[in-house]
Amino acid sequence: AKLYNPTNNPDAGKQKDISQIIKKNDVILVSIKEMPEDGKGIINLTLEQEPVVQASLVAIEHASGFVRAMVGGQDFSKTQFNRAVQSRRQPGSAFKPIIYSAAIDKGYTAASVIVDSPLVFEEAIKGDDWRPQNFDGKFYGPTTFRDALTHSRNVISIKILKDIGIGYALEYAQKLGIQSPLARDLSIALGSSAVSLIELTDVFSVFANQG
Numbered sequence: 305a306k307l308y309n310p311t312n313n314p315d316a317g318k319q320k321d322i323s324q325i326i327k328k329n330d331v332i333l334v335s336i337k338e339m340p341e342d343g344k345g346i347i348n349l350t351l352e353q354e355p356v357v358q359a360s361l362v363a364i365e366h367a368s369g370f371v372r373a374m375v376g377g378q379d380f381s382k383t384q385f386n387r388a389v390q391s392r393r394q395p396g397s398a399f400k401p402i403i404y405s406a407a408i409d410k411g412y413t414a415a416s417v418i419v420d421s422p423l424v425f426e427e428a429i430k431g432d433d434w435r436p437q438n439f440d441g442k443f444y445g446p447t448t449f450r451d452a453l454t455h456s457r458n459v460i461s462i463k464i465l466k467d468i469g470i471g472y473a474l475e476y477a478q479k480l481g482i483q484s485p486l487a488r489d490l491s492i493a494l495g496s497s498a499v500s501l502i503e504l505t506d507v508f509s510v511f512a513n514q515g
Contacts, residue, residue: 325351354378360387362502366509374502392484392498397456399495402507403465404453406476410468416449418460425490436462436494458494465493481506 326332338348355378363373376386385391404412420443425434438444438458452460465473470488477486482504486497 358383358387360391360501362388362505364505364509366512369506369509371502388501390500392500394495394498395504396495398504399497399499400453400456400461400493401511402477402480402482403461403468403473403493404449405480405511406473407449407464407468409476410472412449412464414448414450417446418449418452418463420444420447420452420457420460423459423462461493462490465490477507480510 333352333354334349335352336347337350340347358377359375360377361373361375362371364370365372374386374388376388376390377383420438422443423436425436427434436458439456443459444457447457447460449464451457452464470490470492473492474486474488482499484497484499484503486492486499489496491497
């Protein structure tokens with residue numbers, strides 16, 4: 305068996321005999337590149353390595369709520385920490401649909417116009433002002449609700465949350481499936497409070513299921 309350079313890059317190293325890399329009885333990670341149709345003959349494999357980072361996945365059938373697939377990590381024998389359920393991460397802009405859907409139930413429509421303009425919040429404790437910005441650092445003036453959500457405008461999301469009320473938005477998030485504690489401040493409009501993957505997937509399955 306030979307190790308080969310799939311990129312055909314001469315600088316990536318020459319072919320090596322696989323015995324220089326692994327020895328008999330070594331436990332290695334491989335992925336199947338090609339399998340004979342009849343199940344006989346040579347199986348083409350590629351050598352893999354143990355991942356440096358972990359990830360999780362949840363697939364929910366939105367019509368029934370049935371969990372079709374859940375991956376909590378790379379190897380259960382090495383860690384039993386289920387990242388799909390137990391891990392909490394900041395959702396960022398993935399949280400914004402919760403704020404916008406709450407606003408729709410509060411009277412906003414897709415055609416509602418909100419002014420995208422600078423905001424300044426005085427920080428009495430730290431002494432630093434909070435000046436939220438859009439991702440590109442620009443402000444776009446009068447913007448429809450639809451366009452604000454489509455382009456994930458940070459400043460407008462904060463203005464909408466300020467208008468509908470933090471308490472109302474938190475209760476709405478709980479109704480959609482968020483169980484993790486959320487901070488009672490305007491930064492939740494930008495997804496600053498950590499939630500689990502299965503919670504956020506639950507929320508989006510409600511959207512897909514028409515409520």
